[in-house]
Amino acid sequence: xxxxxxxxxxxxxxxxxxxxxxxxxxxxxxxxxxxxxxxxxxxxxxxxxxxxxxxxxxxxxxxxxxxxxxxxxxxxxxxxxxxxxxxxxxxxxxxxxxxxxxxxxxxxxxxxxxxxxxxxxxxxxxxxxxxxxxxxxxxxxxxxxxxxxxxxxxxxxxxxxxxxxxxxxxxxxxxxxxxxxxxxxxxxxx
Amino acid sequence: xxxxxxxxxxxxxxxxxxxxxxxxxxxxxxxxxxxxxxxxxxxxxxxxxxxxxxxxxxxxxxxxxxxxxxxxxxxxxxxxxxxxxxxxxxxxxxxxxxxxxxxxxxxxxxxxxxxxxxxxxxxxxxxxxxxxxxxxxxxxxxxxxxxxxxxxxxxxxxxxxxxxxxxxxxxxxxxxxxxxxxxxxxxxxxxxxxxxxxxxxxxxxxxxxxxxxxxxxxxxxxxxxxxxxxxxxxxxxxxxxxxxxxxxxxxxxxxxxxxxxxxxxxxxxxxxxxxxxxxxxxxxxxxxxxxxxxxxxxxxxxxxxxxxxxxxxxxxxxxxxxxxxxxxxxxxxxxxxxxxxxxxxxxxxxxxxxxxxxxxxxxxxxxxxxxxxxxxxxxxxxxxxxxxxxxxxxxxxxxxxxxxxxxxxxxxxxxxxxxxxxxxxxxxxxxxxxxxxxxxxxxxxxxxxxxxxxxxxxxxxxxxxxxxxxxxxxxxxxxxxxxxxxxxxxxxxxxxxxxxxxx
Numbered sequence: 001x002x003x004x005x006x007x008x009x010x011x012x013x014x015x016x017x018x019x020x021x022x023x024x025x026x027x028x029x030x031x032x033x034x035x036x037x038x039x040x041x042x043x044x045x046x047x048x049x050x051x052x053x054x055x056x057x058x059x060x061x062x063x064x065x066x067x068x069x070x071x072x073x074x075x076x077x078x079x080x081x082x083x084x085x086x087x088x089x090x091x092x093x094x095x096x097x098x099x100x101x102x103x104x105x106x107x108x109x110x111x112x113x114x115x116x117x118x119x120x121x122x123x124x125x126x127x128x129x130x131x132x133x134x135x136x137x138x139x140x141x142x143x144x145x146x147x148x149x150x151x152x153x154x155x156x157x158x159x160x161x162x163x164x165x166x167x168x169x170x171x172x173x174x175x176x177x178x179x180x181x182x183x184x185x186x187x188x189x190x
Numbered sequence: 191x192x193x194x195x196x197x198x199x200x201x202x203x204x205x206x207x208x209x210x211x212x213x214x215x216x217x218x219x220x221x222x223x224x225x226x227x228x229x230x231x232x233x234x235x236x237x238x239x240x241x242x243x244x245x246x247x248x249x250x251x252x253x254x255x256x257x258x259x260x261x262x263x264x265x266x267x268x269x270x271x272x273x274x275x276x277x278x279x280x281x282x283x284x285x286x287x288x289x290x291x292x293x294x295x296x297x298x299x300x301x302x303x304x305x306x307x308x309x310x311x312x313x314x315x316x317x318x319x320x321x322x323x324x325x326x327x328x329x330x331x332x333x334x335x336x337x338x339x340x341x342x343x344x345x346x347x348x349x350x351x352x353x354x355x356x357x358x359x360x361x362x363x364x365x366x367x368x369x370x371x372x373x374x375x376x377x378x379x380x381x382x383x384x385x386x387x388x389x390x391x392x393x394x395x396x397x398x399x400x401x402x403x404x405x406x407x408x409x410x411x412x413x414x415x416x417x418x419x420x421x422x423x424x425x426x427x428x429x430x431x432x433x434x435x436x437x438x439x440x441x442x443x444x445x446x447x448x449x450x451x452x453x454x455x456x457x458x459x460x461x462x463x464x465x466x467x468x469x470x471x472x473x474x475x476x477x478x479x480x481x482x483x484x485x486x487x488x489x490x491x492x493x494x495x496x497x498x499x500x501x502x503x504x505x506x507x508x509x510x511x512x513x514x515x516x517x518x519x520x521x522x523x524x525x526x527x528x529x530x531x532x533x534x535x536x537x538x539x540x541x542x543x544x545x546x547x548x549x550x551x552x553x554x555x556x557x558x559x560x561x562x563x564x565x566x567x568x569x570x571x572x573x574x575x576x577x578x579x580x581x582x583x584x585x586x587x588x589x590x591x592x593x594x595x596x597x598x599x600x601x602x603x604x605x606x607x608x609x610x611x612x613x614x615x616x617x618x619x620x621x622x623x624x625x626x627x628x629x630x631x632x633x634x635x636x637x638x639x640x641x642x643x644x645x646x647x648x649x650x651x652x653x654x655x656x657x658x659x660x661x662x663x664x665x666x667x668x669x670x671x672x673x674x675x676x677x678x679x680x681x682x683x684x685x686x687x688x689x690x691x692x693x
Contacts, residue, residue, distance in 0.1 A: 084687075185225070
């Protein structure tokens with residue numbers, strides 16, 4: 001290699017280095033330029049629920065405890081005799097307090113939403129009706145089947161529907177057997 | 191490589207779009223989520239249980255909350271409300287298809303012998319009377335006479351062999367829409383019931399006019415055959431109407447008939463007759479006064495009397511009477527209105543032959559009808575009558591026992607069934623000693639009532655489930671029902687499955 005060749009190579013390296021350095025400076029300068037915008041949610045109010053759980057004809061028998069504001073219900077006294085079907089035609093009500101219809105959906109969401117001696121359950125079904133023993137709204141919920149739901153159903157304004165529970169233990173169920181079930185009520189809209 | 195790269199890229203892009211879309215659909219709307227929790231849901235010890243009954247075959251399943259009951263249905267004549275059983279005692283040589291007489295009374299009375307009383311539950315014209323052997327198979331019968339709302343006389347052909355064992359038949363009644371005759375004509379009933387029959391409602395085609403006098407023998411008016419042309423002067427106008435064209439095998443049996451005769455008439459019934467050979471016998475109902483031997487042979491010409499000499503028992507007043515002549519081997523007996531007038535024996539003519547209806551001397555003898563039936567001596571005797579039935583009632587097939595102090599309301603509700611079309615009457619009811627509540631009712635193959643009224647099942651009490659079942663055919667029927675155990679004052683209840691099997 002001649003001296004000229006060595007000089008050209010050195011220049012190229014230098015130019016390349018300078019180019020890289022310039023790029024780094026540009027990138028660094030661009031990242032540090034920011035615009036700040038603000039989103040403000042205020043006030044976020046605690047509203048009265050437009051759709052609420054309410055007691056119904058069989059709430060006492062079912063041991064219904066309605067949570068504050070009607071957005072939660074615990075049914076702690078339901079049961080059934082083995083190989084017989086226990087029906088609570090109106091274990092709890094769902095009331096639309098709004099002046100407009102509301103779309104609701106009651107569902108057994110996922111497998112983990114029930115527990116206990118589920119192997120001794122023959123069937124638990126939940127049905128929403130307009131009145132106790134009345135017209136069914138939506139489809140039947142099969143407890144234990146993930147995603148089983150009423151589907152989206154529109155509850156008219158100022159209307160109360162009832163939730164029917166049908167519980168059948170298998171013939172071999174023991175009197176010590178229990179299960180727990182969680183259902184989700186989705187109310188669309190504010 | 192380029193193609194694969196492009197596909198992977200496209201798939202990734204699609205996935206991103208899909209995820210974005212789902213995110214929008216799920217999270218793009220405003221919604222609120224509440225929770226309802228049922229905890230614990232308990233398997234409780236049953237407070238109301240099912241227990242075995244006293245009849246039928248019941249299977250109680252685990253925990254006594256469901257059961258199956260099997261009962262045998264009574265075979266029942268479709269459409270009829272009531273029946274009574276009747277035993278006919280066997281008699282040597284009676285065989286099958288023996289005709290017996292039954293007198294049915296419209297009103298109340300004590301059943302016995304050939305008499306049965308239907309307590310006003312049959313039609314006043316007796317049109318709904320039917321006879322069966324196994325409960326549903328109709329027996330042939332013919333109504334001899336009736337007085338509406340009073341009584342009717344029937345001849346019933348018992349199909350069973352009475353030679354060795356007794357037979358049980360049933361008389362059915364209580365069907366307002368049933369009529370008699372249910373065959374084409376009353377004559378058809380007579381034809382079906384007897385060995386030979388004619389009520390002279392059509393013509394004389396079943397007969398041969400063997401000896402005539404003028405136009406006689408002839409059908410005088412519809413339903414009456416007149417053996418006329420008689421004269422008290424020689425040659426006396428003897429006529430003979432023989433059955434040989436259609437019935438020529440009378441050897442042993444009974445000839446039943448209804449006749450009337452005018453002054454000095456000689457109504458005569460020939461049997462084992464052979465006109466051309468001038469053989470056989472006859473019995474005479476002589477309207478004249480005095481005594482005579484009322485059995486004669488041969489019947490067509492040149493006869494002479496035999497047997498005991500008795501007071502003549504004909505009646506020249508033209509009043510209808512019932513006559514019967516029985517023949518068994520060499521023994522013969524003659525009756526007027528059910529009263530024996532003479533008996534005798536003879537062995538001259540032992541071959542089968544015709545019967546013939548005759549008259550001479552007096553102007554005429556009329557015959558309303560004539561029937562030939564089986565006869566053995568002694569005849570099959572009437573036995574006991576059963577009490578009135580409206581289906582088979584079981585004491586109870588299941589018990590519903592309340593094991594707790596809680597009060598319940600209970601009822602039965604049919605929710606499914608198979609082959610109930612054969613059920614004439616299936617009634618399932620509660621009783622508790624203090625009352626009866628019909629819960630499920632099937633009548634003439636269809637539900638009359640699928641669920642009953644609520645009944646109290648008080649604390650620690652028991653209610654009994656009973657059944658009345660009858661069927662028109664053999665088979666198996668199933669009725670699936672819920673026993674609904676309801677918590678009073680709520681809409682909470684328990685459903686216990688009971689299957690009723692009717693065989």
